[in-house]
Amino acid sequence: MASPNTHILLLATLDTKLEEAAYVLDQLLRSSEVHVTILDIGRKKLSTHDAEPLESKDRVELVACELDTPAADLSRGDYSSRMSSSATQKVRELMKSSKAALHGILGIGGSTGSSIIAAVMRDAVPIGLPKLLVSTIASGDVGHLVGGVDITLMYSVVDIAGLNFLSERVLGNAAAAIAGMALAYRGSIGPSPTTSGSETAADSSSTKRRERIAITMFGVTTPGVDRIRQILSQPPHDAEVVVFHATGAGGRAMELLIHQGEFDAVIDLTTTEVADEIGGGVFSAGPDRLSAGAQAKIPYIVSVGACDMINFGPLSSIKPELIEADRKGERKLYQHNPSVTLLRTNLEENQQIGEFIGEKLAVYERKDLVKVLLPERSISMISGDGGPFEDRNADKALFETLREKLKDTGIDTEMQDWDINGSEFANAVVDALAVLNRKKDH
Numbered sequence: 400m401a402s403p404n405t406h407i408l409l410l411a412t413l414d415t416k417l418e419e420a421a422y423v424l425d426q427l428l429r430s431s432e433v434h435v436t437i438l439d440i441g442r443k444k445l446s447t448h449d450a451e452p453l454e455s456k457d458r459v460e461l462v463a464c465e466l467d468t469p470a471a472d473l474s475r476g477d478y479s480s481r482m483s484s485s486a487t488q489k490v491r492e493l494m495k496s497s498k499a500a501l502h503g504i505l506g507i508g509g510s511t512g513s514s515i516i517a518a519v520m521r522d523a524v525p526i527g528l529p530k531l532l533v534s535t536i537a538s539g540d541v542g543h544l545v546g547g548v549d550i551t552l553m554y555s556v557v558d559i560a561g562l563n564f565l566s567e568r569v570l571g572n573a574a575a576a577i578a579g580m581a582l583a584y585r586g587s588i589g590p591s592p593t594t595s596g597s598e599t600a601a602d603s604s605s606t607k608r609r610e611r612i613a614i615t616m617f618g619v620t621t622p623g624v625d626r627i628r629q630i631l632s633q634p635p636h637d638a639e640v641v642v643f644h645a646t647g648a649g650g651r652a653m654e655l656l657i658h659q660g661e662f663d664a665v666i667d668l669t670t671t672e673v674a675d676e677i678g679g680g681v682f683s684a685g686p687d688r689l690s691a692g693a694q695a696k697i698p699y700i701v702s703v704g705a706c707d708m709i710n711f712g713p714l715s716s717i718k719p720e721l722i723e724a725d726r727k728g729e730r731k732l733y734q735h736n737p738s739v740t741l742l743r744t745n746l747e748e749n750q751q752i753g754e755f756i757g758e759k760l761a762v763y764e765r766k767d768l769v770k771v772l773l774p775e776r777s778i779s780m781i782s783g784d785g786g787p788f789e790d791r792n793a794d795k796a797l798f799e800t801l802r803e804k805l806k807d808t809g810i811d812t813e814m815q816d817w818d819i820n821g822s823e824f825a826n827a828v829v830d831a832l833a834v835l836n837r838k839k840d841h
């Protein structure tokens with residue numbers, strides 16, 4: 400494999416998708432710049448007779464992903480889990496040992512194959528490297544496939560079970576798409592075969608890159624985030640501010656990138672995903688939210704933006720008992736838009752949110768680089784004076800619980816009469832970040 404080529408990894412269960420994989424391979428090889436590594440994630444190893452047509456092609460390498468336990472002895476669930484782990488490790492090894500950098504991944508699969516391929520795409524390669532999955536289940540609920548990474552999904556329309564005029568069109572489009580994305584990606588990281596994949600052209604040059612700051616945002620904290628972003632992206636800061644929409648996937652993506660060392664600082668202004676984790680909302684980022692910063696050893700500013708709400712779907716999807724509680728004045732529902740209904744967090748839920756955040760922050764290695772800012776006047780656009788979610792007792796429970804959890808930990812907590820979307824709070828965040836940056840440098 401010549402290093403200047405565009406290197407694409409093709410994943411498929413070749414014991415069941417050999418014909419389709421061979422077709423995709425032929426489409427990829429129509430470009431003389433492309434070479435392909437095929438990773439076989441099937442339960443049964445290909446026979447020499449079946450493997451020969453693939454291995455005999457120029458610019459092609461066939462790699463089998465084998466398990467310690469014979470796949471025939473495993474249930475479908477165990478096979479899927481073990482193959483996901485094995486394939487993820489294999490791809491990590493390929494990226495480290497390959498003579499050419501990896502520029503794109505294409506997978507084709509049914510439900511089980513899609514599950515394995517998506518796990519590899521989520522865990523083995525960096526965000527930014529092109530990932531395309533042609534799947535029979537891409538038209539349903541795909542959150543479990545995508546997670547918090549940039550997987551592109553293409554619905555197969557027909558089952559991936561033999562070639563026909565429809566499957567050939569879809570698979571041909573997929574091959575053309577990943578070839579185009581991989582070629583563009585290769586251009587962005589430069590010609591060096593030693594480029595890691597997560598590195599960009601700017602990273603690999605001698606030019607010092609801008610400081611990278613992650614910040615979390617929700618619709619009801621947008622004005623505040625915009626103020627902070629505008630300050631930090633201009634002189635004298637000139638930082639690159641990356642905004643994550645706190646919808647569950649956004650928080651997971653940020654956590655992954657923090658873990659990968661992509662950011663120099665984090666402003667976790669909008670921790671509303673914790674409220675959804677506590678209250679069973681649709682935008683939870685899971686129980687590990689706020690965990691990546693523990694080992695990151697970077698400035699980390701935390702607030703409680705939009706923790707006054709738990710997110711649900713359309714009003715028609717709300718449980719009858721919540722509708723009744725709202726009617727009686729026991730709970731407060733608010734229709735944010737036709738697709739999103741908000742439930743005001745109550746005193747007990749706010750205590751749990753405070754405990755969750757406090758417990759996560761208390762184990763951070765560099766507690767001197769953590770700063771908690773609590774805006775008493777409002778924690779969202781609708782929780783301030785006269786707002787539909789104004790509830791001072793609930794807010795107080797959140798603030799007091801969090802402060803108590805962080806007492807004697809060495810983490811600095813400041814509470815003032817701020818509006819989370821106001822200029823005073825934005826300035827306080829920027830000033831706090833400057834202090835933490837000085838601590839980091841000493």
